[in-house]
Amino acid sequence: MKYTRFEKARIVGARALQIAMGAPLLIKPPKGVVDPVQLAMLEFEKGLIPITVRRRGKLIKGPAV
Amino acid sequence: MKFDILKHKLVPHHEILSQEEVEKLLKTYNIKKEQLPRMLLSDPVAKAIGAKEGDIVKIIRKSPTAGISIAYRLVVKEII
Amino acid sequence: MASKATINALIKKGLSKKLAEKVAEYYTLTQLKKVSYEELEEKIGKDAKKVFEKLGRKIEGKEKKEEGKKEKRKGKRRKKEEKEERKIKERTVKDEILKILKERKEYLPPIVVDELAEKIESKKLHNKLRIIVEKAIEEYNKHLMEPFEACGMVAAQSIGEPGTQMTMRTFHYAGVAEINVTLGLPRLIEIVDARKDPSTPMMTVYLEGVYRVNKEKAKEIANKIEVTRLINIAEIETDISNMKVIVKPNLKAMERKDIDMNDLIKAVKKLSKVEIKEGKEKIEILPKDENYRELRRVSEEVKNLKIKGIDGIKRAIIRKEGNEYVIYTEGSNFEKVLELEGVDKTRTITNDIHAIYNVLGIEAARNAIINEAYETLQEQGLNVDIRHIMLVADLMTSDGTIRPIGRQGISGEKASVIARAAFEITVDHLLRAARKGEKDELKGVAENVIVGQPIKLGTGSVELAIDVKKLGKVKK
Numbered sequence: 013m014k015y016t017r018f019e020k021a022r023i024v025g026a027r028a029l030q031i032a033m034g035a036p037l038l039i040k041p042p043k044g045v046v047d048p049v050q051l052a053m054l055e056f057e058k059g060l061i062p063i064t065v066r067r068r069g070k071l072i073k074g075p076a077v
Numbered sequence: 078m079k080f081d082i083l084k085h086k087l088v089p090h091h092e093i094l095s096q097e098e099v100e101k102l103l104k105t106y107n108i109k110k111e112q113l114p115r116m117l118l119s120d121p122v123a124k125a126i127g128a129k130e131g132d133i134v135k136i137i138r139k140s141p142t143a144g145i146s147i148a149y150r151l152v153v154k155e156i157i
Numbered sequence: 158m159a160s161k162a163t164i165n166a167l168i169k170k171g172l173s174k175k176l177a178e179k180v181a182e183y184y185t186l187t188q189l190k191k192v193s194y195e196e197l198e199e200k201i202g203k204d205a206k207k208v209f210e211k212l213g214r215k216i217e218g219k220e221k222k223e224e225g226k227k228e229k230r231k232g233k234r235r236k237k238e239e240k241e242e243r244k245i246k247e248r249t250v251k252d253e254i255l256k257i258l259k260e261r262k263e264y265l266p267p268i269v270v271d272e273l274a275e276k277i278e279s280k281k282l283h284n285k286l287r288i289i290v291e292k293a294i295e296e297y298n299k300h301l302m303e304p305f306e307a308c309g310m311v312a313a314q315s316i317g318e319p320g321t322q323m324t325m326r327t328f329h330y331a332g333v334a335e336i337n338v339t340l341g342l343p344r345l346i347e348i349v350d351a352r353k354d355p356s357t358p359m360m361t362v363y364l365e366g367v368y369r370v371n372k373e374k375a376k377e378i379a380n381k382i383e384v385t386r387l388i389n390i391a392e393i394e395t396d397i398s399n400m401k402v403i404v405k406p407n408l409k410a411m412e413r414k415d416i417d418m419n420d421l422i423k424a425v426k427k428l429s430k431v432e433i434k435e436g437k438e439k440i441e442i443l444p445k446d447e448n449y450r451e452l453r454r455v456s457e458e459v460k461n462l463k464i465k466g467i468d469g470i471k472r473a474i475i476r477k478e479g480n481e482y483v484i485y486t487e488g489s490n491f492e493k494v495l496e497l498e499g500v501d502k503t504r505t506i507t508n509d510i511h512a513i514y515n516v517l518g519i520e521a522a523r524n525a526i527i528n529e530a531y532e533t534l535q536e537q538g539l540n541v542d543i544r545h546i547m548l549v550a551d552l553m554t555s556d557g558t559i560r561p562i563g564r565q566g567i568s569g570e571k572a573s574v575i576a577r578a579a580f581e582i583t584v585d586h587l588l589r590a591a592r593k594g595e596k597d598e599l600k601g602v603a604e605n606v607i608v609g610q611p612i613k614l615g616t617g618s619v620e621l622a623i624d625v626k627k628l629g630k631v632k633k
Contacts, residue, residue: 117519122519
């Protein structure tokens, strides 16, 4: 699913908080990367984070009538 | 009416929606009539096209950003 | 009148017998030496060319021009046909594009579809049509604004920041000729505050028909709308010893303004409580009550008596733009001016937005707000994207009337008590709300910031949830 930048920010932020509090990582961390936010971003790019967004309403393209 | 205001270059195209078009509109956006932008019953264009209170008018504007842009207005008697 | 001699002479010159007979029907040889090409062409048609050739006569400049014009017309017609063909081809391409959009359930704005169709047709890229459309869809979606974007805030900043660079000074002779128009920040404030009377109302009157191209006719209309008072076209004397006001018309001034004695007398007769004596070159006005106060009153009324013109139009100036005459007026009376014959009722505008609202409706008023605001910024050299101004105009006209942005309008109609209190007149709002026992649902931006909670826009709009499928993969 294509996330808006707000959704991406929230997801990465929430995951970064988890990592900072000691949660196990879902990727193998590359050498020297310790920052939780960077790690969370790497997980996000691989599509591994099990957090998603609940969207209310649908996106309407073009005129309705 | 001395002249047709609908022909003035500042006035876009207005048309009244049919009952089923109104239903489709409200359903698509999942809204109630009252949540739409409004137009007064005494508006010169509302008078020119013969709109009644409760009608929904479809307005086809020439937009500098999109070429054509569609807007809807609910015709109301007055603003409380 | 076909004379045998003429026929033979023409045959000798090289014309065919039939043609010679035809020509001789109308002209003798001497006449043929003098007749104009057009006349001859009228009588005998295309063969006139041959006749002229054989007679050794040149087709004069005028005729050549006709030929030239014919060629031009043919060229124009060909161009028109080509344009028609191109339009038809573009339409088929456009239909194909719309078909693809429909099946992919995607949307592209009409202006983009038109441009794609035009480019694909002109560069002959029909075989790549599908790929082009798909790429266009991708790019368009990338550029769309995301839901819960704080567009109002962005618009406010985008207009406000250049606003700090605008001049506060109004005494600029902008616009046309000698008409003074409010510019810059004060004008922008007028627009956004939805002022009912702009400080410098102005109309741009376009003309139609003969009035458009004929200077005299344009002057006629200018005289019809510019207000002329008696004092502009006559000498007014107050004769105290005889208790009367003497009006001596200045015929030259009257002629310039297209006014005759009848108009004058008709206007003078409208005065109240007076007796009018028409003299040879003057009009005497005597007040019915013979006292100085009445005399003074009559004298003032006479001086300001409107003879011709539409109320409110102080001055009308004619200018030539391109190949038409346009009238710019200082002062505005939108409704009355539009009623005049000769005025183009589809293009004439005013800068008084409420006038446009009253005559042309809310959508026209919205467009007027956008145009006025945009031009005010452009004139100052500031480039603000028009969509920010469109947002403000949409908000101001959303309820069917023109609402100012300030305390009397949109900001004062907010549902939240705290937001209104934070905007203006703090204590009043809080006291009144407390007395009524009002409830603030904390739905908006200002109140949430004050209370310390995240706002409902941007990241505050996101509801996180567990993605069960991905979680399953993790457990492994």
